[in-house]
Each structure stands twice: as C-alpha cells, then as structure tokens.
Amino acid sequence: MKFSEFVCTEAINPQLAADDKESAIRAMVDSLVTGSGVSADEKDDIVKAILKREELGSTGIGRGIAVPHTKHPSVERLVGTVAISNEGVDFDSLDGEKVQLLFLLVSPPDKPTDHLRALEHISRQLRDEMFCKFLKQAKTREDISQLLEEADNNQFVS
C-alpha cells in the first residue's frame, strides 16, 4: 500500500515541536483532524487508544523511527500522517534513541490487512538510508510530500 493511499497530505508536520511521546501523538492526531482525516469529536479517544497501545511496548522501533497506531471504529479507511522532529522525541524506543521520523496510523478494526500493508510499505522504504536522511532534512510539507511520492514510485528501493 503506497503512502499516497493513506497519508493525509494536509496533516503532514515537517516541524514537530513536541518533545515527549504524549504531546507528539496528540499533535499528530490534531493534524489529522485539521487535514480531515479524523473527526474532532473522536480526537481524545484516538489519542487515548494510541497511548494504550504504546503501553504494550513502544512503537519506537529503532533507527529514530516510530509508528504509533491504533484501530478505531470512527474511521472508514486507513488514514495516517507523517511528522519530522529536528530535536527528536523521547519515545521509549527499543534501542533507546530519540525518534525523528514518526508515521501515525489509524485503521478501521475490520481491516487488519490494510494495516499490515501500510506497515510493510513504511518499513520497506525506511530501510533505505537515503530516504531516511532526506526525510530528516525536509523542511516543508511539500518536501515531505514529494519524498513520499518518489518513494511510492520506487525511486529509493525497488
């Protein structure tokens, strides 16, 4: 599943100001509301669900990457957003490093395969060091959007 199929472009945040996990997640869900990815009424419940998932084990999977996520009945299709933190966010990552690249996903409870396909695409692209490096250097939403499009077109990995 390509980035263009689930990333809500208007919700991309090139300069995430948060420095802890909860505020990072809250800021990203806020962006999804702004970008019409999720309903404002569901915002707090979605944040709560994502934090609950984090309690099971951090989604900070190493190499400065985190994929916070949850299922939520309020979405009809998988929606997501991307945020970049210059300073890094303390995310209790598995390797202890702060995270700079965050991909947040909210998926309908009955679509586990879409969630897997999105994780597959994110992880496949993020294994490429150039892609990670360019994302970290991106300054604007347009920069990120263009990088995601290039990744979708297999310009980083085949």
Next chain:
Amino acid sequence: MKTKEQMDDNSVSRTVTVVNPEGVHARPADMFARTASRFSSEIQVSKNGQSVDGKSILGILTLAAEEGSQLEIDASGEDAAQAIDALAQLVQAGFTEDQNIRG
C-alpha cells in the same frame, strides 16, 4: 504448524504458519526480533522467497505476513536449535496478543 525440518551441524530450518488473525504487525514483529536477539545464531526469516534478518523489526515488517502465511525460519550458529524452537513456538502460539488492541 511444522511442515518441514532440516538439520545439519549448526543450521536448522523450519516452516511455520502465522495463525493470529491480525498477522505479523508491529507488536509480533517486535516480539519475534526480541526473541531472535536472545540467541547468538544468525536468523533469517523468509516468505515467498523474500528473506530478511530475523532480528530486525523493520525487516520482519516488510514481509507483511498475514494470517495463513508460511514463514521459513533459518537459524545457524551454536544455539540454532533452541532459537528455532523458541521462534516457532512464538509464531504458533499466535504471539499470544491481546485481540482487542492492535499492536
């Protein structure tokens, strides 16, 4: 389920089926990589000919292993047999995840 097992001195391979309905998403991938990392053996996991490092969450996630997928686990090293047992058990037990929370 175990469908194949081969053994020589230091390398073991076994094919297991993903049984949990959610497939190998982030939490199972984390559990698999953590378990694999407890062993000194080199561990590879493959699905449909695509092979990745069994100690890398990112690698495992790129397999997008759904329920019913066959995963071949290959371990080579001193503790290969123990590693295969632990990893096969983890997969076959469905990663014993809480079904109400997506990992």
